[in-house]
Amino acid sequence: MELFKSIVNWCSQPAIYISLCTVGFVLLISRYRVLSRPSVLWGLAVGIALFFIVGAQDEDFLKIITKGDNMPIVIMIFAILATLGMALRQAAVNDMRLERGLPPTEAEDRGKVLVWPDLVYSEFICTILLSALFIAWSVAVEAPMEEPASGTRAPNPAKAPWYFLGLQEMLVYFDPWLAGVVFPGLIVVGLMVIPYIDTNPKGNGYYTLKERKFAISMFLFGFLVLWVALVILGTFLRGPNWNFFAPFDYWDPHKIEPLVNINLSELVWVKWIGTKLPDNILIREAPGIVIILAYFAITPALLAMKGMKRFYEEMGFARYSILVMLLLCMAALPIKMLLRWFINLKYLVAIPEWFFNI
Amino acid sequence: MGLMNKIAETQVWKSIFRHGYPSNPRNRALAALSNVFLHLHPVKAKKSGIRLSFTWCMGGITFFLFLLETLTGVLLMFYYRPTIEYAYNDVIALREHVPMGIMRELHRWGAHMMVLAVWLHMMRVFLTGSYKPPREFNWNIGVILLLLTLLLSFTGYLLPWDQLAIWAITVGSNMARAHPFIGHEGPGASLLAIGDVSLVTPASDIRFGLLAGRFVGAGALLRFYVLHCVALPLAAGLLMAIHFWRVRKDGGISGPM
Ligand code: HEM
Numbered sequence: 001m002e003l004f005k006s007i008v009n010w011c012s013q014p015a016i017y018i019s020l021c022t023v024g025f026v027l028l029i030s031r032y033r034v035l036s037r038p039s040v041l042w043g044l045a046v047g048i049a050l051f052f053i054v055g056a057q058d059e060d061f062l063k064i065i066t067k068g069d070n071m072p073i074v075i076m077i078f079a080i081l082a083t084l085g086m087a088l089r090q091a092a093v094n095d096m097r098l099e100r101g102l103p104p105t106e107a108e109d110r111g112k113v114l115v116w117p118d119l120v121y122s123e124f125i126c127t128i129l130l131s132a133l134f135i136a137w138s139v140a141v142e143a144p145m146e147e148p149a150s151g152t153r154a155p156n157p158a159k160a161p162w163y164f165l166g167l168q169e170m171l172v173y174f175d176p177w178l179a180g181v182v183f184p185g186l187i188v189v190g191l192m193v194i195p196y197i198d199t200n201p202k203g204n205g206y207y208t209l210k211e212r213k214f215a216i217s218m219f220l221f222g223f224l225v226l227w228v229a230l231v232i233l234g235t236f237l238r239g240p241n242w243n244f245f246a247p248f249d250y251w252d253p254h255k256i257e258p259l260v261n262i263n264l265s266e267l268v269w270v271k272w273i274g275t276k277l278p279d280n281i282l283i284r285e286a287p288g289i290v291i292i293l294a295y296f297a298i299t300p301a302l303l304a305m306k307g308m309k310r311f312y313e314e315m316g317f318a319r320y321s322i323l324v325m326l327l328l329c330m331a332a333l334p335i336k337m338l339l340r341w342f343i344n345l346k347y348l349v350a351i352p353e354w355f356f357n358i
Numbered sequence: 359m360g361l362m363n364k365i366a367e368t369q370v371w372k373s374i375f376r377h378g379y380p381s382n383p384r385n386r387a388l389a390a391l392s393n394v395f396l397h398l399h400p401v402k403a404k405k406s407g408i409r410l411s412f413t414w415c416m417g418g419i420t421f422f423l424f425l426l427e428t429l430t431g432v433l434l435m436f437y438y439r440p441t442i443e444y445a446y447n448d449v450i451a452l453r454e455h456v457p458m459g460i461m462r463e464l465h466r467w468g469a470h471m472m473v474l475a476v477w478l479h480m481m482r483v484f485l486t487g488s489y490k491p492p493r494e495f496n497w498n499i500g501v502i503l504l505l506l507t508l509l510l511s512f513t514g515y516l517l518p519w520d521q522l523a524i525w526a527i528t529v530g531s532n533m534a535r536a537h538p539f540i541g542h543e544g545p546g547a548s549l550l551a552i553g554d555v556s557l558v559t560p561a562s563d564i565r566f567g568l569l570a571g572r573f574v575g576a577g578a579l580l581r582f583y584v585l586h587c588v589a590l591p592l593a594a595g596l597l598m599a600i601h602f603w604r605v606r607k608d609g610g611i612s613g614p615m
Contacts, residue, residue, distance in 0.1 A: 069522075072470035083414055083478050087485045090411065106412065107614040109405035116380055116389040119399060119408050126415055130422055134471075138463030145453065148446045149524035151573055158525040161515050163473050163508060168529065177544050180533025191501045194484075195494035203487040205612035212487065219484050223477075355536065356545040 004054065009246035012237055014172075015341045021229040022334075028088075028224075029217050032209055033095075036088035045081055058248050064236055068144040073162055073235050080228065090207035104206035156240040156253050165234030166227045172242065173336045175357045183329070187222075190326045194219075197319045222330055261346035264288045281351055288349035292358060300324040398602040400610055407611030412486070416479035420507075421598065423472035427510075428591065430465040438517070440583035442576050445519035469511050476507045488612040496604040499597055506594040513586035516579060527582070528574050534565035541565060 011020060028035055035041075052074065056062045065074055094104035113119075146155075160168045170179035202211040209216055237244055239251035268287045269277050278284045303324060304312040312320045339345040349358040365371055366379040377388035390396045406412060438448045452462060480500065483489060489497035516527045539546040540563055547558040560572050570577025605611065 068466075069470070072467075072474060075471070076474050079474060079478060083416075083481065086411055086414070087482070091485070104614055106406040109409075110613070111405050112402040113405055113408070114383065114386045114390075115399040115401060115403050116386045116396065119403055120390075120396065122408070122410070122415075123418060126418060127422055130419065131426075134426065134464055134467060135460065137467050138460035139458075141463065141467075142453075143463045143466040144522060145449060145518060146520040146522045149442075149519045149521055149574075151524065151575065153521075154528075155521050155525055158529050160529045161512060161526050162470075163511065164530060167533075176533050176536035177538055177541070181537045181541075181544070188501060188505065191480075191504075192498050195489040195491075195497050198490065201490070204490040204615065205486060205488065206614045207486055216485065223481060354545055354548065355543050 001054075001057070005058065005248045008051075008055070009248055012246050014233060014237070014244055015337075017233060017237070018225070018229065018334075018337060021225050025221060025225050029209070029213070029220070032088045033092040036085055036092050038089070041081065041085040041089075044085075045078065048077060048081070055247060060250050061247050064247075068141055069162060070235055071141070073232060076228070077232070080224075084224075087207055088209065091209040094206055094208050095210040098208065098210065104208065106206040157238060157242055159234070159238075162231060162235055165238075166230035168242075169230040169234040169238070170333065173333065173340060175355075177355065178358065183333075186326065186329050190222075190330075193322060193326070197315065197323050199315055199319065218327065218330075226330065226333055261340070261344045263347045263350040264291075264345060265350060267343070267345070281353060285349045285351055288347070288358065291348060296325070296328060299328060398599075398606065400606050403610055404613050406613045413611060414478065414482055416475055416482050420472060420475040420479055423468050423475060424594065424598065426468045427465060427472065430461045430468065431587065431591075433461050434465060435587060440517065440579050442519065442579060445517065445579060449518045449520075465514075469514060472507060473511055476504050480504060486612060490612075493604075493608045493612065496601060496608055499601045499604065503594060503597050503601060506590055506597065510586060510590045510594065513582040513590065516574070516582045517586065519579065524574050527578070531565055531568055531574065531578075534568055535560075535563070537564050 011017060052065060056065065064070060090105070094106075097104060159165065167179055167184060170183060173179070174183070198215050200212055200215065202208070236247060239245040239249075240253035240255070241257075243255050243257050245251050245255075264287055265277060265284050269275055269284070282289070300321060304320065308320075308324070311323065315323065336345075336348075339348075347357045349356065351357065362379045362381075366375075375389075376392050378385045380386045380389040387401045390399055390401045434452075437452050439445065449462070452459060483497065483500065512527070512530060516523045535541045535543045538544045539550060540558060541547060542558050542560050542563040542565075544558075544563075547563070548556065550557045560566065566572060568578075568581070569575070570581050
């Protein structure tokens with residue numbers, strides 16, 4: 001038990017946890033045919049359930065997972081496992097058929113049925129089952145209600161609603177203007193342009209992974225790793241002061257994290273060149289500004305020549321530029337994470353005078 | 359069936375349904391065609407599209423939850439007054455005076471699950487490539503519905519007026535403070551000034567507009583209440599109607615060409 005706890009605690013440190021999620025994601029995409037086998041999926045489901053059951057022997061852990069508003073996240077883990085598992089299973093079957101020159105199974109039952117009764121009845125049964133489920137849940141668990149609101153006594157931690165905890169987690173790496181405004185805005189814009197920049201005509205109306213590997217990998221990476229995994233992290237592993245707490249830790253509000261992060265300008269001017277910070281803001285922050293401009297100006301051109309040449313030729317300039325800009329913004333989060341973990345970087349560009357920190 | 363056929367011949371039945379009991383193909387088609395709700399469906403649907411393993415019924419579950427929220431929400435509105443004096447106590451009273459009352463529970467768990475269901479629905483639509491032509495526009499209606507679902511949940515979070523509520527909304531709305539140009543702690547905000555007078559201040563920025571004040575207080579409670587109970591559900595209902603209509607008009611649930 002103690003060994004189990006310390007292994008879990010070690011694995012859930014943000015850097016390790018996010019790296020493990022990424023590795024898991026790469027495995028998922030590259031080994032989806034094996035991973036979506038029913039036996040593997042059931043194994044995973046039982047494994048996760050066992051993890052929660054064994055973990056629940058620990059009081060701190062039990063307290064966190066059974067909090068009313070945290071239950072959706074536990075449910076989410078299983079719901080994603082089930083739905084994604086079904087989707088990848090079907091994709092694996094279809095991809096195998098497509099390789100052999102057969103149509104996807106969805107094409108087999110092309111026939112039409114009358115909506116009344118076939119569809120209306122299943123909707124009806126679905127409604128009854130769901131109603132029963134929600135009534136049972138509501139009888140069993142009381143909705144949370146805390147002390148009356150007080151504008152002066154802030155609870156610690158003060159958390160946003162669970163579905164926004166991915167954004168709150170982003171605040172560790174970016175300032176609010178990016179994590180709370182620009183990135184959410186880009187997520188919405190990014191979702192909206194998907195149908196207009198994905199010019200691949202294949203995979204319309206059936207599950208497949210092989211025919212749309214790039215599109216699906218990008219979407220699932222964003223959804224599973226950069227959104228869902230961060231929601232889980234924000235819910236279960238962030239305690240008072242948004243400090244990291246492993247699943248079997250007590251949430252100690254007095255835990256102190258040393259602040260060792262350093263800005264790129266200090267790194268360059270003070271540590272590497274050995275002078276003091278220049279007074280002119282733009283000169284002081286020049287290294288970071290140059291890096292960011294280069295990131296957004298040069299990378300797309302480089303990728304168009306090598307790596308994503310095919311995309312550039314097939315999509316045309318406008319679609320390609322939008323795609324790459326969005327991908328670069330999405331990649332900014334993992335990049336900033338790596339910079340933080342490895343060189344304790346705080347800001348690439350730090351101009352607090354203008355509230356402009358990146 | 360004898361009895362049902364008899365009932366279906368009465369004047370009352372005929373005045374409502376305009377067709378016989380739906381036990382033959384003609385009447386079944388008419389059932390879908392002549393009913394405003396069922397008419398959101400086509401008369402016939404692809405077998406592949408209505409299979410549970412294809413859609414997981416996730417769009418349907420989302421809609422079910424929206425209806426559940428509307429129903430329980432209306433009931434809750436009978437007991438709840440959106441002012442700082444009453445809000446918290448009304449919710450407590452609801453808990454204490456209604457034996458076996460589960461409306462609040464249904465409403466809260468339903469809201470959480472609706473958020474999850476929209477996400478999963480979106481994932482299903484993406485993984486089946488159902489946003490590809492001719493369904494690009496409906497995908498975009500969907501993205502707005504996703505936003506509305508999150509906003510509905512977010513505005514509702516404040517209404518119990520307990521510590522959880524006020525601080526979650528404080529944390530969430532603090533982000534607006536940092537909105538570029540129109541938040542008072544956002545980059546570029548200081549550029550919007552006439553001479554020395556800054557136009558973007560804590561008392562005039564976007565957050566102030568959202569909360570009707572500098573803090574989450576009485577103004578914010580009323581504003582969130584109206585958004586939560588009137589404006590957002592109306593917008594979401596309207597868009598859902600368009601969404602379902604378009605599913606049908608774009609050729610029904612997607613399937614291989
Ligand atoms: C309140 C939220 C929503 C409701 C109630 C809803 C409901 C539905 C329903 C009932 C269907 C029929 C097929 C199915 O059940 O899967 C559907 C299809 C569809 N939905 Fe939604 N939806 C919502 C949000 C979204 C979102 C967030 C997206 C994507 C961003 C989206 C995109 C689509 C598309 C493209 C289709 C057509 C799929 C096809 O033809 O296979 N919807 N929706």
